[in-house]
Amino acid sequence: MPVIAECLVDAERVLPALQEAREKLDGAGGELVLNFSAVRRLDVSALRAMEHLAVAADDKAVKVGLRGVNVEIYKVLKLVKLAPRFSFLT
Amino acid sequence: MTSPASVSKQIPIPRESGNGHTSDTTLSNERMAYLEGLVSQARTAAAVFTQFTQEDVDRIVKPMVLAGLEQAPHLARLAIEETRLGVLEDKALKNMVATEFVYDYIKDKRTVGVIREFPERGLVEMAEPIGVIFSLTPITNPTSTVLFKCVMAIKTRNAVIFSPHPGAWRCCYEAVKIMYDAAVKHGAPEGVFTCLESHTLLDNAYLMRHKDVGLIDATGGPSAVKAAYSSGKPALGVGPGNTPVYLEKTADLDMAVVDVITSKTFDNGTICASEQTLVIDDEIYEVVLRKFADLGAHICNEKEAELLGRTVIDPATGFMQPMAVGQKATDIARMVGLSVKPKTKLLIAPIHGVGPDHPLSVEKLFPVLAVYRAKSVAEALKVCVDVNHAGGLGHTAVIFSRNEEIIRQFGELMNAGRIIVNSPGSIGALGGVYNDMVPTFSFGCGTGGGNSTMDNVSIQHYLNIKRVARRTPAHMWLRIPKEIYFNMNAVENLRQFPSRSTVIVTNAPLEQFGHVDIVRRYLPPETRVHVSVIPDAEPEVKVVTEGIEALNFYKADQIVALGGGSVIDAAKLMKLKYESPDADFDELGAPFLDIRKRVVEFPATKINHLRLIAISTTSGTGSEVTPFAVLTDKQRGRKVTLADYSLTPDVAIVDPQFVMSMPKGLTADTGIDCLTHALEAYVSLYASPYTDGNAIQAAQLAFHYLPLAYENPRDEEARSMMHNAACIAAIAFANVSVGVNHALAHAFGARFHVAHGRANALMLPHVIRYNASVPTKFMPSPNQRTYVADKKYATLADLLGLGGQTREEKVNNLVAAVERLLDQLKFPRSIAELGISKEDFERAMPDLVKLAFDDPSGRTNPRMPLMSEMADLLWSAYQGRGVAKSARAAQPQNA
Structure with missing residues (x-):
């Protein structure tokens, strides 16, 4: 599956980064990779943005891969049942 | 505080009345979406909260508590205006206790990550938040309960959906909002508290059963508590009480009277731990009532008491009339038509028994106190038991006494989570003021009250406590004669x-x-x-x-x-x-x-x-x-x-x-018993370096000296060394036991009257082969890091100089050495050789297996001997050498 783009998510700009990622979903198909290795924690608004991103990606048939997600954030995504909506890359 | 923006616009919010009851029997889709929005919001907040550290949490809790303290009088006023229950000053005090006293108790407690460690036990306790809590709050203690639950929730990283009693919705909403604003301002996740903006029983039922709600915390009347427990969800349901008070003749009477008045009039008696029936010893009855009267209580005569009971207790249900709850004594007197002094604090009504014929013996959340004159300690205690069982099980009981034995007896007799001694019941039960109990606004009533806990509910009930249990090797020993x-x-x-x-x-x-x-x-x-x-x-x-x-x-x-x-x-x-x-x-x-x-x-x-x-x-x-x-x-x-x-x-x-004169047969039998002890102790699950040395030494001595002692009974060195070997092997097995060889030999020897050593000899080669193969089932044993029997046999083969390259070869050589020794000692090499017919043996097999299984010797065997495997071993022994692998095929089908 071709990778549309790989974006590094800045810990201080998680929300804008996720919004920008959503804009990159215009191309049909493929995979978008977000590098979360600098992100230590998600807040409620970031979590909502993740959910919106997942919905938009489904609409555009784009897979979203998350790289370098720490296990605390992974647990948060599990708790809100978002984990299955993404693939997790090492 | 937030509401789910997308749905709140569609939901009419009846804030004016604070009562959103509808007559619907099913939830509309719109309503369901609203409730789902609340849960989703709380779930997200709870998920985000899991990332917070203890320091993050503590940074939020303190300003919340300060906000609650600051707003305590304001919230008390709101509560009084809305509910018309209780006393403004007391409600303000309760709000302060719910924040300051609770904070004092929890501030230094760990609620994130590692909360307690027990290094000597290898145990660590860690906190796991519950997630979303659905919380019902009562009309009697509305804002104090909300403040308390908000502080606890933040301290434990949980989100709460509040469903206040409809009669106290506005004050509770305000309390939640004050706490929410303070919490979010200091970093709590948005949406951490939500408050149903109107509710029906259907809403509550829906949320109680919601898959994303982790816990129901229901503080309130019996119906709310029952609904919580009926939902099938984990619940903290704490409900009504009926507090008996025993005023025993040795008590400090002045203190007792003041304490009872303080407690029973506090917030007009709305705290469910307050005194309900005061049982007074005969000798002090009159003087006590005089003291009550002197301090502003009205002592009802029999007629007044009867009238009071008929008015404030519903004769149909036997429960208190809602109109009386939280009202002043003078207002209640007016309702009843009693003439009392204007500053009367408390109405005291004599009763002569407990139960339906004595209406005032039930819970009364208003300043009416039943009194009973007891002729003896035994009678007083019996009446207290009756009151306790008349709706007060698990809740609270109070005693005033200086007699430690009576206090102890009272404690044993009362089924109550809080047994308050020489202090006011209601404020005493809250904890932290008159005693060192945990401060709370939720009283667990244990199974007697249909509750899951008897504790004063606190942060530990808002946490899942995980135990990280490290492997702790069992302590071992070497115990021998002095x-x-x-x-x-x-x-x-x-x-x-x-x-x-x-x-x-x-x-x-x-x-x-x-x-x-x-x-x-x-x-x-x-x-x-x-x-x-x-x-x-x-x-x-x-x-x-x-x-x-x-x-x-x-x-x-x-x-x-x-x-x-x-x-x-x-x-x-x-x-x-x-x-x-x-x-x-x-x-x-x-x-x-x-x-x-x-x-x-x-x-x-x-x-x-x-x-x-x-x-x-x-x-x-x-x-x-x-x-x-x-x-x-x-x-x-x-x-x-x-x-x-x-x-x-x-x-x-x-x-x-x-032992110089031991006959040959006895020398062989006892010698093989000694070798079996050594070999079984060596591979026992309890084997330790302390016993391995003995086991190895004993085996070496037995292999070398047993044939010599057998062949030449007068060989003093051989006799001496075999005598030592038996003792050294016994030192090993006395401390680590033996194994399945002994279990089988005990069973077989007893059934067929075969000498113990001989029975051991028949099993030994087969058992070594069995123990040296990969177990079908491992035996649980904290002291064994891995399966070692085969390795140990190989080590022993090396020490005996038996040769072999691989582990398997070495084990085979050990078995061969045992077989050679048995041949030298002229042992029969199969059970069949003893003249036992196959049919007899087959008939005995079920009993043999059962006996062997029951024998404690097998419990330290390195591999767990399954019954089928014990049957295999017995058949192998029946058929003799070289048959171990094929024994299963040769044995009868029904074995």
Whole structure:
């Protein structure tokens, strides 16, 4: 599956980064990779943005891969049942 | 505080009335979406909260508490305006307790990550938040309960959806909002608290059953609590009480009267822990009532009391009338039509019993107190029990007394989570003010009250507490006699044991051989010596009983047991019963899995003290150093095996002069028993470096010297070394037990009357092969890091110089060495050779397997012997050498 783009998510700009990622979903198909290795924690608004991103990606048939997600954030995504909506890359 | 923006616009919010009850019987889709939005919001907040550290949490809690304290009077005023219940000043006080006192209790408590450590037990407790809590709050203590729950939720990283009582919605909403704003301002996740903006029972039912709600915390009336528990969700449901108070004649009466008035009038009696029926000792009844009257209580006469009961208690339901709840005493008097002084604080009504015929004996959340005059302590306690059981189970009970024994008795009799002594019930039960109980606004009432907890609900109930349990190897030991003397003429050491009266326990042949004379010779000259000759067989109850009679008759202070295993076992049992006459052999023979955790304990109290010196005259059982003894009860047709280190002889003498005349057959049988002890102890689950050395040494000695002692019975060195080997092997198995070889041999030997050593010999090669293969089932054992039996056998083969390159070759060589030894000792090599028919053996098989399975010896075997595997082993032994692998195929189909 071709990778549309790989974006590094800045810990201080998680929300804008996720919004920008959503804009990159215009191309049909493929995979978008977000590098979360600098992100230590998600807040409620970031979590909502993740959910919106997942919905938009489904609409555009784009897979979203998350790289370098720490296990605390992974647990948060599990708790809100978002984990299955993404693939997790090492 | 947030509401789900997308849905709140569609939901009408009846804020004016604060009561959103509808008559719908099913939820509309719109309503469901609203409720789902609330849960989703709370779930997201709770998920985000999991990332917070203890420091993050504590940074939020403190400003929340300060906000609650600051707004305490404001919230009290709102509550009074809305509910018309209680006393403004008291409600303000409750709000302050719910914040300040609760904070004082929780501020230094850990609620994130590691919360407690028990290094000595290898245990660590860690906190896991619950997630989303659905919380019902009451009308009687509305804002204080909300403040309390908000503080607890943040401290424990949980999100809460509040469903306040409809009659207290606005004040609760305001309380939630104040807490929410303070929390979010200091970093709490948005949406951490939400408050249903109107609700029906359907809403509550929906949320109570919601899959994403982790816990229901229902503080309120019985119906709310029942609904919570009926939902199938984990719930903290804490409900009504009926507090009995015993005012006992030794109490400080002035203090008691003030405390009861303080408590029962606090917030007009709305705290469910407040006093309901005061039981007063006859001797102080009049004086106590006078004191109440002096301090502003109105003492009702019989007629007034009857009228009061009829008015404030619903005769149809037997419960209090809602109109009276939280009202002032003067207002209640007005309702009833009583004429009381304008400043009357409390109405006191005498009752003469408890139950439906005495309406005022139930819970009354208003300043009406029932009083009962008790003629005796017994009557007073009985009435308190009655009140406790009339709707107050698990809740609160109060006693005023200086008599510690009566306080203790009251504590035992009351089924109450809070038994308050010499203090006000309501404020006492809240904790932290009059005592050191946990401050709370939710009283757990235990199973008596249909609740999951009896505690004062607090942060620990808002957490899942995880236990990280580290592997802790079981403590092991090496327990042996205090002194062991060995080598030729070791018996001379008897000289150093002074005794006034010694009984030598032995059997007839040994006396005839002159062995008893040798022993006599070396006992100190001042010792009075008596000889008790017992049969050369496993000790029977009768033999032991007669032995004890002899010990008592001679006032013995020492036994010298001279003989084989049976004689030494008998002496152990005589000593036990002589020192502790109440010892019950049947009870002490009860089965156990782990000697350290056994149910039955051997007696610690001794009326006599006796030294037991064991001199072994065979080289096999090692009974002179073991903690075991077997007793045969012929009358009841059973054997009892006793095991306890208190049975271990005090002194063991391993002198080969007593075994020089052992016949060949006995030499072989006991020698193989010794080797089996060594090999089984070596691979036992409890084996340790302390016992391995003994086991290896004993095996080496047995392989080398047993054939020599067998072939040349007068070989002093061989006899001496085999005698040592038996003792050394016994030191090992006395501490780590044996294995399945012994379990099978015990079962087979008993059924077919085959000598123990011979039975062991028939099983031994097959058991080594079995233990050296990968187990079908591993035996749980914290001391074994991996399966080592095969490796240990290979190591032993190396030490014996048996050769072999691979582990398998070495194990095979060990088995071959055992088989060679058995051949040298001219043992039958199959059960079939003993003349036991296949049919007889097959018939016996179920019993053999059952007996072997029940035998405790098998429990320390390195692999868990399954019953089918024990049958395989028995069939292998039946068919003899070289059949282990094919035995299964050869055995009958129904075996």
